[in-house]
Amino acid sequence: MRGLGELERAVMDVLWDGGGPMKVRDVLDRLDTGKALAYTTVMTVLDNLHRKEWVRRERTGKAYAYEPTVTRADASARALRQVLDESGDPEAVLLHFAQSATAHESAALRKGLRRTVAGG
Structure with missing residues (x-):
């Protein structure tokens, strides 16, 4: 998608295929980028996507659950x-x-x- 980096697109693909709100750990576990990623890296990407209004988030316990704002x-x-x-x-x-x-x-x-x- 234009306006998104490679990792942001990969995260959005996971969210679109996820079928509902997902926590950072869920996204990380499903990401297949060919390289090991840190939890904090995925958390930062999701935070950036939230800032760009590609995802919304809702606090569930101590963590956020993320879902796409657009199809x-x-x-x-x-x-x-x-x-x-x-x-x-x-x-x-x-x-x-x-x-x-x-x-x-x-x-x-x-x-x-x-x-x-x-x-x-």
């Missing part, structure tokens, strides 16, 4: 929006993307556009 799909859509905004030519980017889309992706786009037109 993975919403975060991906935000990243795509940022790419389009920064491209200088969003129409050309969209057209190039549409040419590379699979049949399934094209159908999903058509369905979404029909909803947008019908609702707006």
Whole structure:
């Protein structure tokens, strides 16, 4: 995701796949980054994600439990929006993307556009 570092993205993936609020230890136990991480490192990453408003936290006993504030799909859509905004030519980017889309992706786009037109 744009705006997140590599470890922040990995932590968000764990939270998105977690199915509910998770404590630092839960996240650390499920992280698979290929390197050993300290508890305090994961705690700092979660604190940074909270500051950036990617996660919310609630105290449970002596620790916080964290959960995402946005879905993975919403975060991906935000990243795509940022790419389009920064491209200088969003129409050309969209057209190039549409040419590379699979049949399934094209159908999903058509369905979404029909909803947008019908609702707006």
